[in-house]
Amino acid sequence: MMKAFWIVVVLLVLAADWAALHDILLGSEPDYTQEWTWLVASTLVLAGLAWIAVRRRRRGRSAETE
Secondary structure, three states: OHHHHHHHHHHHHHHHHHHHHHHHHHOOOOOOHHHHHHHHHHHHHHHHHHHHHHHHHHHHHHHHHO
16 A cells, blocks of 8 residues: 555656656746756655665565575
8 A cells, every 4th residue: 555655656746747847848937946946856855765765675685685
């Protein structure tokens, strides 16, 4: 259940990233501060989630081998 929740969270963040990039590339906004802020923040969040996932997998594998 928790895995499905995190998959949905990641997909929602990626959808919002897509919308922000769409606004930036098409020039539909007079000021791109919000779009760039969202892209930077989401990159940090996704990198943090990936780092946590890798740490958990490595921790699980090292416990299995010992």
